[in-house]
Amino acid sequence: MSSQSEIVLTKVPVPLVAGFQWSVGELMEKFIKALADRKIWGVKCPECGYVYVPPRWRCGKCYAKLGEENLTELSGKGILLSYATAYVELDGAGSFKDLSEPKPIGAIKLEGADSTLFMPLGEVKPEELKEGMKVEVVWREEPKGELADIKYFKPAKR
Amino acid sequence: MAGRVAIVGYAQSHHQHDIQMTREDMVFEVAKGALRNAGISREDVDTVITASTDFLDGRTISNLYTSMAVGAYLKDESKVEEDGAFAAYYALMRILSGVHDIALVEAHTQGSVVNPHLVSSYTLDPLFERQYGFLNDISAAALQARMYMNKYGVSEEQVAMVAVKNLMNAADNLNAHRKMPDVTVEEVLNSKLYYDPIRELTMSPVSDGACAIVLASEEKAKEITDIPVWIEGVGSCQDGYLRDRSLYKLDSLQKAAQDAYGMAGVSNPFAQIDVFEVSEKYAHEELMIYEALGLCREGKGKTLIEKGMTGKDGEIPVNPSGGALGADPICATGLIRVVEAAKQIRGEANGYQIPAYRALAHGQFGICAQKNVVFILGSE
Ligand SMILES: [Zn+2]
Numbered sequence: 001m002s003s004q005s006e007i008v009l010t011k012v013p014v015p016l017v018a019g020f021q022w023s024v025g026e027l028m029e030k031f032i033k034a035l036a037d038r039k040i041w042g043v044k045c046p047e048c049g050y051v052y053v054p055p056r057w058r059c060g061k062c063y064a065k066l067g068e069e070n071l072t073e074l075s076g077k078g079i080l081l082s083y084a085t086a087y088v089e090l091d092g093a094g095s096f097k098d099l100s101e102p103k104p105i106g107a108i109k110l111e112g113a114d115s116t117l118f119m120p121l122g123e124v125k126p127e128e129l130k131e132g133m134k135v136e137v138v139w140r141e142e143p144k145g146e147l148a149d150i151k152y153f154k155p156a157k158r
Numbered sequence: 159m160a161g162r163v164a165i166v167g168y169a170q171s172h173h174q175h176d177i178q179m180t181r182e183d184m185v186f187e188v189a190k191g192a193l194r195n196a197g198i199s200r201e202d203v204d205t206v207i208t209a210s211t212d213f214l215d216g217r218t219i220s221n222l223y224t225s226m227a228v229g230a231y232l233k234d235e236s237k238v239e240e241d242g243a244f245a246a247y248y249a250l251m252r253i254l255s256g257v258h259d260i261a262l263v264e265a266h267t268q269g270s271v272v273n274p275h276l277v278s279s280y281t282l283d284p285l286f287e288r289q290y291g292f293l294n295d296i297s298a299a300a301l302q303a304r305m306y307m308n309k310y311g312v313s314e315e316q317v318a319m320v321a322v323k324n325l326m327n328a329a330d331n332l333n334a335h336r337k338m339p340d341v342t343v344e345e346v347l348n349s350k351l352y353y354d355p356i357r358e359l360t361m362s363p364v365s366d367g368a369c370a371i372v373l374a375s376e377e378k379a380k381e382i383t384d385i386p387v388w389i390e391g392v393g394s395c396q397d398g399y400l401r402d403r404s405l406y407k408l409d410s411l412q413k414a415a416q417d418a419y420g421m422a423g424v425s426n427p428f429a430q431i432d433v434f435e436v437s438e439k440y441a442h443e444e445l446m447i448y449e450a451l452g453l454c455r456e457g458k459g460k461t462l463i464e465k466g467m468t469g470k471d472g473e474i475p476v477n478p479s480g481g482a483l484g485a486d487p488i489c490a491t492g493l494i495r496v497v498e499a500a501k502q503i504r505g506e507a508n509g510y511q512i513p514a515y516r517a518l519a520h521g522q523f524g525i526c527a528q529k530n531v532v533f534i535l536g537s538e
Contacts, residue, residue: 009177016216024285052402054286060398082308082405084300085354086292094273096352105292105353107301107405115401118293118301126354131308147289 027055030071036145040074040137042113053113076137077156078110083121083129102126108135108153122152163253164379164386165535166372167196168497173335173367173485175270181215182227184368189228189264192370196382203372204258206230209238209245209265210489213277228264228370241265241437242369242493243521243531247394249373259375266368267488274364274488278525283399295439296361298525300353302405303442307355309406310457312445314355318346319463320441321359321483327470328480330509333494335365335485346441359483360441367487369494387500390516391424391534393417400525408443411450411520411530418518419452422534427452431534432514433502434468434476435495437522438483444468444476447520451532470510478502478510492521496533503537 031041031054043055047064086103088096104121134156143149169191221237238245242265249261278295282288329339349359379386397403397410438444445459468476479498499517501507519533
């Protein structure tokens with residue numbers, strides 16, 4: 001009888017592939033389209049005052065319904081609530097691969113907003129990151145009204 | 159609580175990849191093992207509740223295929239997504255409803271079949287965070303850790319001390335996966351960086367594992383066993399989505415714990431609970447868990463670990479089994495905490511027994527511990 005260590009059983013690959021397409025909803029549609037004009041929309045709850053970004057049609061905190069009339073423009077400036085440095089990234093196939101250069105990422109509170117934005121950070125070294133640091137959005141050269149128009153956030157000029 | 163419900167049997171796997179075990183073999187072993195441990199047969203079971211996550215299973219409605227392995231053939235059966243500790247909560251309610259007397263609860267994940275961190279990214283808002291690609295459970299935990307550490311002046315060494323405690327504890331636990339009896343703070347701090355400050359040894363390992371328990375109504379429990387472990391209190395709470403919650407504290411765990419304490423008549427958990435088994439997916443989370451459970455004031459978790467109070471010989475031992483840092487078969491991890499707490503009360507925690515009359519077990523799910531459940535277990 002063979003020992004356990006000699007036993008090698010077959011593994012079968014079992015892909016689970018499906019492409020999903022979601023409607024973004026009306027307020028998110030406005031948010032995405034406004035990026036083309038370098039504008040960031042949030043939505044302010046008329047009941048409790050919480051400001052969601054990106055905008056959503058309902059307030060989970062007080063359970064009010066929000067609408068287009070509650071949209072509020074945010075400045076694209078904010079502060080860094082937290083930061084981390086990525087040394088790896090998921091390769092999309094289920095493995096981590098090491099990054100050739102570490103990438104900083106941030107949790108950001110935009111001026112006038114309550115939600116936290118999770119965004120890549122740029123034009124800054126990992127060791128320069130500080131909690132409470134002022135940051136601002138960096139737009140793509142020619143914004144097209146897509147989420148990718150927001151390239152990253154960088155330390156704000158004083 | 160309306161009536162009393164007890165844990166009367168349990169079983170768990172060795173939480174590591176075993177190429178000879180299919181998922182159904184693993185499920186069968188723990189389900190059958192829990193019934194054997196309770197001294198009952200499949201015929202005695204009224205309802206079966208399983209827990210797993212379809213995407214981690216790689217199958218949709220994955221209980222359709224595992225139902226026979228878990229002993230649910232021609233029985234009332236239901237599946238809970240997420241952690242098995244939530245399935246135990248559900249099973250408790252089904253017994254309290256008076257419709258069922260005996261419930262079998264089973265949970266499993268085989269982390270070896272797909273990278274669970276990839277799956278974690280699929281839980282994010284598909285219309286926003288997922289589109290940017292860099293956020294997953296580890297990178298979010300890194301942001302949470304840094305925020306918590308900055309706010310309360312917690313050092314990386316203090317966080318590493320949690321990993322050292324749990325990985326050393328895991329060495330005494332036959333079922334644990336990552337056992338490091340000689341690990342040091344330096345070794346933890348030199349382990350591979352994933353997302354600074356999260357390192358290989360400050361995050362839970364990717365494990366394969368399953369766990370099962372048998373719950374019974376008071377009358378049945380007394381028939382079945384001389385050592386029932388009573389569920390004295392339970393609480394469960396869901397926080398807001400990642401964007402819209404405080405990341406530096408675990409509000410939903412605090413609420414779940416308060417509900418469980420209220421039901422169990424616990425006013426001072428530090429003094430009234432003998433041992434704690436919690437689901438710390440990251441080392442810093444355990445410090446946050448101390449605070450949310452009311453074992454110390456906000457921001458003072460670091461003092462408990464530094465003074466060794468949560469060590470096996472401390473005043474409030476936390477994770478003598480090694481916790482999630484010792485083994486994390488994701489959907490089974492919280493249910494394993496329930497079993498480990500029950501083992502302490504039954505005096506069956508060989509090698510890491512704490513004198514215990516009352517124990518707390520904690521399960522969680524979601525990025526940065528969005529959702530939490532707490533059980534208070536007791537011998538009387
Ligand atoms: Zn509101």
